[in-house]
Amino acid sequence: MRLIGIRRAKSGDILGQSIFGKDGCLILKEGVALTEKYISRLENMGVNTLYIMDPNLDDIKPQDPQFVAIKSDAVKSLSKVFSRLDYNDKAKVNSTLAAVREMVEYLIDNKEINFSYLLELKTYDNYTYVHSLNTCVLALFYGVQMDYSRNMLIDLGTGALLHDIGKMKIPIEVLNKKGRLTDYEFKVIKQHPIDGYNMLRDVGEINEISKDVVLEHHEKVDGTGYPYGLKGDKISKYAKIACISDVYDAIVSDRVYRKGFAANEAYEFILGGCETYFDTDLVQVFKDNFSLYPLGACVKLSNGLEGFVVEHTKGFPDRPKVRILYDENGTVMKPYEIELINHVDIGIEKIIL
Numbered sequence: 345m346r347l348i349g350i351r352r353a354k355s356g357d358i359l360g361q362s363i364f365g366k367d368g369c370l371i372l373k374e375g376v377a378l379t380e381k382y383i384s385r386l387e388n389m390g391v392n393t394l395y396i397m398d399p400n401l402d403d404i405k406p407q408d409p410q411f412v413a414i415k416s417d418a419v420k421s422l423s424k425v426f427s428r429l430d431y432n433d434k435a436k437v438n439s440t441l442a443a444v445r446e447m448v449e450y451l452i453d454n455k456e457i458n459f460s461y462l463l464e465l466k467t468y469d470n471y472t473y474v475h476s477l478n479t480c481v482l483a484l485f486y487g488v489q490m491d492y493s494r495n496m497l498i499d500l501g502t503g504a505l506l507h508d509i510g511k512m513k514i515p516i517e518v519l520n521k522k523g524r525l526t527d528y529e530f531k532v533i534k535q536h537p538i539d540g541y542n543m544l545r546d547v548g549e550i551n552e553i554s555k556d557v558v559l560e561h562h563e564k565v566d567g568t569g570y571p572y573g574l575k576g577d578k579i580s581k582y583a584k585i586a587c588i589s590d591v592y593d594a595i596v597s598d599r600v601y602r603k604g605f606a607a608n609e610a611y612e613f614i615l616g617g618c619e620t621y622f623d624t625d626l627v628q629v630f631k632d633n634f635s636l637y638p639l640g641a642c643v644k645l646s647n648g649l650e651g652f653v654v655e656h657t658k659g660f661p662d663r664p665k666v667r668i669l670y671d672e673n674g675t676v677m678k679p680y681e682i683e684l685i686n687h688v689d690i691g692i693e694k695i696i697l
């Protein structure tokens with residue numbers, strides 16, 4: 345399958361990866377033939393990219409249905425907790441914790457899962473829930489790479505999944521404001537970690553370590569974060585992981601008030617924040633394990649050719665394996681692959697969606 349921009353989707357294209365709504369319910373299932381009506385609906389919902397089937401890229405497989413189901417259940421349980429603002433309902437809290445445990449078990453059993461398969465495609469109406477899910481899964485991916493134990497991963501994942509729960513107290517017109525925030529509005533935004541912590545403070549089923557993630561996920565190692573301006577080791581290690589995961593997913597996402605960063609720009613942003621915003625050791629883990637270009641994405645190479653990313657190179661996120669299907673004139677040719685790690689004279693100029 346390959347990744348395309350929604351404006352390149354055509355009637356008859358076969359959807360390669362299922363798309364879910366804000367409550368975790370299925371909108372369009374993998375394998376369905378797209379129609380003009382479906383494409384228009386997805387575009388109106390804010391879906392900007394999607395995977396479609398491509399026989400030239402059939403080795404790029406859709407997400408494991410088991411993992412898709414686990415993430416769908418997580419979004420469903422999260423939406424119930426968020427929407428009802430009822431954090432002392434043990435059944436709802438326990439369903440959220442169960443969803444985290446399922447993701448932990450899956451990622452432990454599938455340590456070599458490709459980073460590209462971790463994230464969900466977001467729409468405008470499901471941003472809050474899917475951003476929370478993505479932040480959780482990225483944080484867990486971090487923890488797995490760092491050989492965290494099951495219990496450590498559960499504490500990390502729970503805090504990351506609930507990190508933005510305090511935003512439920514922010515008026516929607518402030519949360520999605522297109523223009524510059526006033527000082528007062530920014531003060532309201534900066535209150536959400538404290539609000540989130542207070543919402544969860546008396547929930548005995550949630551560990552204090554997880555609650556600290558909610559409270560500290562906007563703190564920066566140089567002390568410029570909020571709400572308390574904590575520095576260095578004063579910030580929980582788990583919160584530092586959640587911070588990078590939160591920032592990465594937030595900046596690559598399209599919002600109603602701005603376009604998302606390209607993957608390479610987001611990567612450079614994380615690396616550029618080393619020792620100021622982000623913990624140095626954790627940035628190195630990010631650099632070694634997180635992929636820069638999505639599998640199936642079309643990229644323009646510095647030699648003028650266009651190809652598709654088919655494999656990542658661990659430790660070298662900007663040097664994937666690229667499959668060339670067309671010559672410089674766009675004529676179909678016998679496919680061949682370039683491993684950029686072995687061709688220092690060739691680089692990727694941009695992603696084409």
